[in-house]
Every structure is written in structure tokens, then in C-alpha cells.
Amino acid sequence: MxxxxxxxxxxxxxxxxxxxxxxxxxxxxxxxxxxxxxxxxxxxxxxxxxxxxxxxxxxxxxxxxxxxxxxxxxxxxxxxxxxxxxxxHEVDVLRARAAADRAKQRLNMRDENINYARAQLSMQRAMARLKAAEAKVD
Missing domain, CATH: 2.60.15.10 (F0F1 ATP synthase delta/epsilon subunit, N-terminal)
Structure with missing residues (x-):
């Protein structure tokens, strides 16, 4: 070492x-x-x-x-x-962006059937993947 x-x-x-x-x-x-x-x-x-x-x-x-x-x-x-x-370098940027967009849509909905905590975690995971890939984060 x-x-x-x-x-x-x-x-x-x-x-x-x-x-x-x-x-x-x-x-x-x-x-x-x-x-x-x-x-x-x-x-x-x-x-x-x-x-x-x-x-x-x-x-x-x-x-x-x-x-x-x-x-x-x-x-x-x-x-x-x-x-x-x-x-x-292995992150599928298009897939990560699509996941972030889906999470963003769920977070913006006013529906009591939406699990907002789950949507927030999904957004955080997608954003981390995009940052690791050094992709532009919207």
C-alpha cells in the first residue's frame, strides 16, 4: 500500500x-x-x-x-x-432523467393516493445518479 x-x-x-x-x-x-x-x-x-x-x-x-x-x-x-x-460513468443518464421527471410529476400532484415520501426518495436517488454522472441537473 x-x-x-x-x-x-x-x-x-x-x-x-x-x-x-x-x-x-x-x-x-x-x-x-x-x-x-x-x-x-x-x-x-x-x-x-x-x-x-x-x-x-x-x-x-x-x-x-x-x-x-x-x-x-x-x-x-x-x-x-x-x-x-x-x-x-455507468449511469444511464436518460433513464435517471426520466425517473426524476416521474418523481417531480408525482410530487406536484394533489392526490391523496400519492405516496409523497416514496416520490421524494425516488427524486433524491435520481438526482444523486445524475450528479454522479456529472450530467446537468434541472
């Missing part, structure tokens, strides 16, 4: 999405963004829907859309257990 890196592992129920050395990461914690670098103090944090950013060992910044979960940091290893996670 390089002198200024630590191991980052991102796991979903379906797969190990990422496992490699990184220089730093910024995670969307429930209490606000949480930055981690090598030799960070041990911590466990709840994550919310958002974009996890990290700089890989070569110095390139990468983004991953996640929809909640937990992160544990201990002994220069950060482990993210996410409900879902998707690399920004």
Missing part, C-alpha cells in the same frame, strides 16, 4: 462494486459530508442518498451514486455497505 493511500471497499447486497486503494474519500453521511484520509480515527457512520467521491491511487477523482447504508473506517480500511451503488 502506498504511503498516502488506504483501502476502500464498497459493497451492495448484489456485489462488491469497488475494492482498491484511494487517497481520500468524501461520503454523504446523515450528519453531513464525511471526509476520510489515511490514518483516520475509527468511525461508523450512517449514509444517506447521495454521491460518494474519492480520489484513486493515481489522483483521478471518481464518483459513485449511493442510496444509503453505512460506512466503517478502521485500520486504514474504509468499508461502505450500501443499499445500492453505481459508478458515475
Amino acid at each position: 502506498a504511503e498516502n493511500t488506504f483501502m476502500l471497499e464498497i459493497v451492495t447486497p448484489e456485489q462488491i462494486l469497488f475494492k482498491n486503494e484511494v487517497q481520500f474519500l468524501v461520503a454523504p453521511a446523515v450528519e453531513g459530508e464525511l471526509g476520510v484520509m489515511r490514518n483516520h480515527a475509527p468511525i461508523v457512520a450512517a449514509l444517506k442518498i447521495g454521491v460518494l467521491r474519492y480520489k484513486d491511487a493515481t489522483g483521478t477523482q471518481q464518483k459513485i451514486a449511493i442510496s444509503g447504508g453505512f460506512m466503517e473506517v478502521v485500520d486504514n480500511k474504509a468499508r461502505v455497505l450500501a443499499e445500492t451503488a453505481e459508478h458515475g
Whole structure:
């Protein structure tokens, strides 16, 4: 392991999405963004829907859309257990925009049969996916 890196592992129920050395990461914690670098103090944090950013060992910044979960940091290893996670460069931007539009329409309806909490979560997931893809967010 390089002198200024630590191991980052991102796991979903379906797969190990990422496992490699990184220089730093910024995670969307429930209490606000949480930055981690090598030799960070041990911590466990709840994550919310958002974009996890990290700089890989070569110095390139990468983004991953996640929809909640937990992160544990201990002994220069950060482990993210996410409900879902998707690399920004793999996001289907048209599909994410369509999901955001559907959620926006549901949120603007005045219908008691609409589950507004579910629509808000759907909007947040779509927006996180678009931000991770670095697509223009309306």
C-alpha cells in the first residue's frame, strides 16, 4: 500500500462494486459530508442518498451514486455497505432523467393516493445518479 493511500471497499447486497486503494474519500453521511484520509480515527457512520467521491491511487477523482447504508473506517480500511451503488460513468443518464421527471410529476400532484415520501426518495436517488454522472441537473 502506498504511503498516502488506504483501502476502500464498497459493497451492495448484489456485489462488491469497488475494492482498491484511494487517497481520500468524501461520503454523504446523515450528519453531513464525511471526509476520510489515511490514518483516520475509527468511525461508523450512517449514509444517506447521495454521491460518494474519492480520489484513486493515481489522483483521478471518481464518483459513485449511493442510496444509503453505512460506512466503517478502521485500520486504514474504509468499508461502505450500501443499499445500492453505481459508478458515475455507468449511469444511464436518460433513464435517471426520466425517473426524476416521474418523481417531480408525482410530487406536484394533489392526490391523496400519492405516496409523497416514496416520490421524494425516488427524486433524491435520481438526482444523486445524475450528479454522479456529472450530467446537468434541472
